[in-house]
Amino acid sequence: xxxxxxxxxxxxxxxxxxxxxxxxxxTTKEIYSIFEKEKNTPGIILTNKNKYIGLLSRKKFYxxxxxxxxxxxxxxRSIDTLYQEVQxxxxxxxxxxxxxxxxxxxxxQRDNGNIYDPIVVACDDYHYKVLDxxxxxxxxxxxxxxxxxQLQKNVIYxxxxxxxxxxxxxxxxxxxxxxxxxxxxxxxxxGFDIENHFFPKLIYPNDERQQHFLTKILIKIIEEKEKKxxxxxxxxxxxxxxxxxxxxxxxxxxxxxxSDEETKKYKLMVILTDITEKRKLENQIAxxxxxxxxxxxxxxxxxxxxxxxxxxxxxxxxxxxxxLNSDNHLDEIISEVFRKVHTFKGNFQQIExxxxxxxxxxxxxxxxxxxxxxxxxxxxEFKSFLLNIDFSEKLNQDMFFINHILGEKYIxxxxxxxxxxxxxxxxxxxxxxxxxxxxxxxxxxxxxxFKYKNLKEILIPYFQYTYKLAERKGKLIKNIEIEGDDIFIxxxxxxxxxxxxxxxxxxxxxxxxxxxxxxxKKGKNEYGIIKCKLKNYDNHFSIIISDDGSGIDIExxxxxxxxxxxxxxxxxxxxxxxxxxxxxxxxCFSTKEEISEISGRGIGLSSVKxxxxxxxxxxxxxxxxxxxxxxxxxxxxNILSKKIDDSLFILKKIIDYCYIFFKDIIPSNDxxxxxxxxxxxxxxxxxxxxxxIDIKTNSExxxxxxxxxxxxxxxxxxxxQNVIINQYEEHxxxxxxxxxxxNTILGNTxxxxxxxxxxxxxxxxGINTSDExxxxxxPTKKWKYTLNTNKGEIILYSIK
Amino acid sequence: MAKVxxxxxxxxxxxxxxxxxxxxxHEVIAEASNGEExxxxxxxxxxxxxxxxVSMPHTNGIVAVKKIINNYPDANIIMxxxxxQRDMVFEALESGAKHYIIKPITREKIISVKNxxxxxxx
Numbered sequence: 001x002x003x004x005x006x007x008x009x010x011x012x013x014x015x016x017x018x019x020x021x022x023x024x025x026x027t028t029k030e031i032y033s034i035f036e037k038e039k040n041t042p043g044i045i046l047t048n049k050n051k052y053i054g055l056l057s058r059k060k061f062y063x064x065x066x067x068x069x070x071x072x073x074x075x076x077r078s079i080d081t082l083y084q085e086v087q088x089x090x091x092x093x094x095x096x097x098x099x100x101x102x103x104x105x106x107x108x109q110r111d112n113g114n115i116y117d118p119i120v121v122a123c124d125d126y127h128y129k130v131l132d133x134x135x136x137x138x139x140x141x142x143x144x145x146x147x148x149x150q151l152q153k154n155v156i157y158x159x160x161x162x163x164x165x166x167x168x169x170x171x172x173x174x175x176x177x178x179x180x181x182x183x184x185x186x187x188x189x190x191g192f193d194i195e196n197h198f199f200p201k202l203i204y205p206n207d208e209r210q211q212h213f214l215t216k217i218l219i220k221i222i223e224e225k226e227k228k229x230x231x232x233x234x235x236x237x238x239x240x241x242x243x244x245x246x247x248x249x250x251x252x253x254x255x256x257x258x259s260d261e262e263t264k265k266y267k268l269m270v271i272l273t274d275i276t277e278k279r280k281l282e283n284q285i286a287x288x289x290x291x292x293x294x295x296x297x298x299x300x301x302x303x304x305x306x307x308x309x310x311x312x313x314x315x316x317x318x319x320x321x322x323x324l325n326s327d328n329h330l331d332e333i334i335s336e337v338f339r340k341v342h343t344f345k346g347n348f349q350q351i352e353x354x355x356x357x358x359x360x361x362x363x364x365x366x367x368x369x370x371x372x373x374x375x376x377x378x379x380x381e382f383k384s385f386l387l388n389i390d391f392s393e394k395l396n397q398d399m400f401f402i403n404h405i406l407g408e409k410y411i412x413x414x415x416x417x418x419x420x421x422x423x424x425x426x427x428x429x430x431x432x433x434x435x436x437x438x439x440x441x442x443x444x445x446x447x448x449x450f451k452y453k454n455l456k457e458i459l460i461p462y463f464q465y466t467y468k469l470a471e472r473k474g475k476l477i478k479n480i481e482i483e484g485d486d487i488f489i490x491x492x493x494x495x496x497x498x499x500x501x502x503x504x505x506x507x508x509x510x511x512x513x514x515x516x517x518x519x520x521k522k523g524k525n526e527y528g529i530i531k532c533k534l535k536n537y538d539n540h541f542s543i544i545i546s547d548d549g550s551g552i553d554i555e556x557x558x559x560x561x562x563x564x565x566x567x568x569x570x571x572x573x574x575x576x577x578x579x580x581x582x583x584x585x586x587x588c589f590s591t592k593e594e595i596s597e598i599s600g601r602g603i604g605l606s607s608v609k610x611x612x613x614x615x616x617x618x619x620x621x622x623x624x625x626x627x628x629x630x631x632x633x634x635x636x637x638n639i640l641s642k643k644i645d646d647s648l649f650i651l652k653k654i655i656d657y658c659y660i661f662f663k664d665i666i667p668s669n670d671x672x673x674x675x676x677x678x679x680x681x682x683x684x685x686x687x688x689x690x691x692x693i694d695i696k697t698n699s700e701x702x703x704x705x706x707x708x709x710x711x712x713x714x715x716x717x718x719x720x721q722n723v724i725i726n727q728y729e730e731h732x733x734x735x736x737x738x739x740x741x742x743n744t745i746l747g748n749t750x751x752x753x754x755x756x757x758x759x760x761x762x763x764x765x766g767i768n769t770s771d772e773x774x775x776x777x778x779p780t781k782k783w784k785y786t787l788n789t790n791k792g793e794i795i796l797y798s799i800k
Numbered sequence: 801m802a803k804v805x806x807x808x809x810x811x812x813x814x815x816x817x818x819x820x821x822x823x824x825x826h827e828v829i830a831e832a833s834n835g836e837e838x839x840x841x842x843x844x845x846x847x848x849x850x851x852x853x854v855s856m857p858h859t860n861g862i863v864a865v866k867k868i869i870n871n872y873p874d875a876n877i878i879m880x881x882x883x884x885q886r887d888m889v890f891e892a893l894e895s896g897a898k899h900y901i902i903k904p905i906t907r908e909k910i911i912s913v914k915n916x917x918x919x920x921x922x
Contacts, residue, residue, distance in 0.1 A: 213887040736812040
């Protein structure tokens with residue numbers, strides 16, 4: 001049986017070999033009969049006393065024998081005689097361990113004349129056998145087929161490997177067009193088949209300058225002959241790019257594709273990895289921080305928030321149509337939409353609804369293009385452009401988050417805030433999960449504001465108390481009316497004051513509201529009236545508590561002053577009524593001679609006053625005899641809501657990095673409070689060294705960094721490490737340090753500006769040195785940020 | 801020992817490079833703070849090595865490289881740059897600068913690049 005199956009590594013020793021030897025001293029006739037009998041025998045090994053002599057192939061044998069008289073001539077003679085005749089032929093001898101494939105390749109390299117001759121196989125112990133070329137070729141062809149199949153499998157395997165590696169593999173030659181074989185991931189990354197696409201354009205589809213740069217450097221790299229030069233240029237290639245809003249990291253590997261040493265040719269393998277998820281994770285913390293910030297802002301600016309949302313909805317649902325359908329000229333319409341969008345952007349910025357802000361910013365950019373005729377549109381095109389924009393999507397995204405944190409009720413119950421303590425705790429927990437730093441600390445502080453309450457809700461419990469008190473005192477009062485604005489305050493901050501308000505209500509019952517009989521005598525309704533009125537202003541609010549009682553008796557106050565303080569009447573008469581009235585807020589004042597159980601201790605109103613003063617508020621009393629008394633408390637809102645504009649936004653971004661920067665440099669430092677404040681002085685107080693940079697965005701902003709001498713010196717030492725600086729030159733170095741610091745901080749902040757859609761242009765930094773100088777600036781919007789370190793102080797100003 | 805011209809608009813960076821090179825027994829023969837000055841000083845001193853900041857006021861580093869190479873094709877110029885200026889660095893290399901250092905500057909970077917430029921091992 002002939003073998004049908006061969007493996008790639010099989011040797012010719014495993015093939016069917018013909019093991020026929022004959023001593024050359026035997027007669028040719030014997031060979032003849034072997035060849036006649038064994039029709040398949042391709043040749044016979046000739047030996048001489050068991051020593052190998054050569055091969056006599058069937059072909060050669062019959063060639064010689066077919067000549068005239070050969071039979072007669074050779075048959076009876078020894079084989080040796082015949083062998084002399086055919087010796088011009090040199091047989092191929094291969095060892096039995098030769099691979100079939102190599103044997104075939106060697107056999108086929110023989111001359112055309114003997115290419116089909118059998119092959120002698122040298123086996124171990126000097127034994128020789130004959131291999132038929134046909135058999136070798138059949139075996140070879142089977143192996144060849146197998147090899148191809150295996151190769152195919154390998155190719156598919158490797159392709160699968162690449163396709164499933166999640167990385168984009170592609171190759172380019174020096175024409176920079178993507179070659180046909182690339183991994184599937186490339187399609188995912190670019191979103192289309194990239195075969196034959198121009199690589200630089202794939203990487204920077206919209207930036208011709210970078211395309212140009214990439215083209216030049218890639219050709220340089222692919223064609224570069226010197227390895228050293230190659231290593232020089234490779235690091236200049238972009239390492240990370242953004243494609244279809246995915247973050248893609250890029251690696252490059254130059255590979256040889258022409259094996260010939262003389263004409264070395266290279267192509268570049270490019271490996272693309274989608275690191276969006278990784279970056280996302282990295283950004284997750286930042287995003288969460290921003291979102292929480294947004295929630296905090298929403299609560300802080302609750303009224304603005306509701307107003308802003310409603311205005312905005314009204315804008316895209318109704319107003320926009322109206323504007324678009326007006327008879328105005330297209331330019332005017334565009335301008336109006338632009339103004340609206342810009343205003344909303346500002347409003348949403350104030351409550352840090354970042355998604356909406358980004359979205360509006362993009363629309364603004366588009367509108368700007370149209371406005372400046374970089375994009376020509378007629379009114380119909382403009383309409384369809386605007387009406388196809390989904391104005392609600394990003395708003396809903398932000399609202400989703402706000403709802404998620406605060407609960408749906410928060411937004412729907414527009415009048416009052418109801419935030420359960422558990423919800424505040426949950427929020428607090430979420431924030432403590434983040435890596436703790438100054439910023440999260442800031443947010444946690446702000447969480448206190450989540451304990452905001454509607455002032456009305458705070459006051460109502462006092463009413464119950466007042467009713468009970470009146471009952472005890474035998475006085476009748478109507479239900480206390482509360483009217484006016486809804487004011488939200490952080491209860492914790494006003495707790496003491498609110499508690500002291502009880503004294504005002506007591507006073508009304510004790511000294512204000514008369515007995516029912518007296519009231520009737522005075523012609524009043526027997527039920528007294530106590531009112532509570534709330535007024536909301538920008539930075540403060542008022543609580544007005546009034547009664548329709550007997551009023552405060554000025555003459556009686558005078559008497560008490562005389563009695564208690566032993567001041568002569570003549571002196572008292574010099575005072576006006578108001579001064580006298582105000583003495584009721586003094587310590588130990590009581591108009592009741594008998595110390596009443598409840599309010600006669602004379603400390604009531606003075607404690608209200610002191611609480612009010614602690615909060616930097618004021619209290620005024622107005623009274624008219626028999627008409628009533630009115631207390632007006634004016635109190636600051638503890639947390640001022642500040643307008644957030646570009647300069648603040650940019651300053652915030654800078655501060656974010658500034659914090660990282662100094663944290664690196666002064667690792668041991670325990671950073672003291674970080675605060676951004678609106679700065680209203682015309683003069684800027686500067687530290688010893690200051691550096692100025694103008695930043696151009698939509699508007700122009702000046703950023704000033706000002707560092708005190710000690711910290712500058714510390715920074716200089718840090719930068720220069722062990723370099724010793726000549727004392728006379730030191731000053732110039734210190735100045736340089738400050739401008740390099742500002743440069744570094746801004747340089748590293750740029751990325752986040754771009755992410756926020758800012759086109760930033762920096763000027764070269766200017767420098768100022770002076771000891772604690774004051775710089776005068778026109779009264780524009782200024783923000784100030786102070787960072788205290790244990791090495792000194794840094795101030796950052798942002799001036800619009 | 802090589803004669804070096806250090807070009808940077810920041811005195812701090814100049815001092816840093818100078819100190820590192822001097823510790824390596826090189827001599828900083830001159831310092832320039834802009835491209836124009838750099839060219840003039842190059843003509844005057846013919847230094848063995850120049851470190852050149854990419855962005856400087858007045859004449860930037862690229863212009864200076866072109867000008868110097870134009871007249872002294874064998875000049876050894878090393879660019880000093882921030883990573884955001886890849887294309888500028890490439891342009892400088894194409895214009896004849898021998899190598900570059902990406903900020904932040906460290907002793908190791910300066911020494912390795914300097915050695916590569918001044919004593920190339922073939």
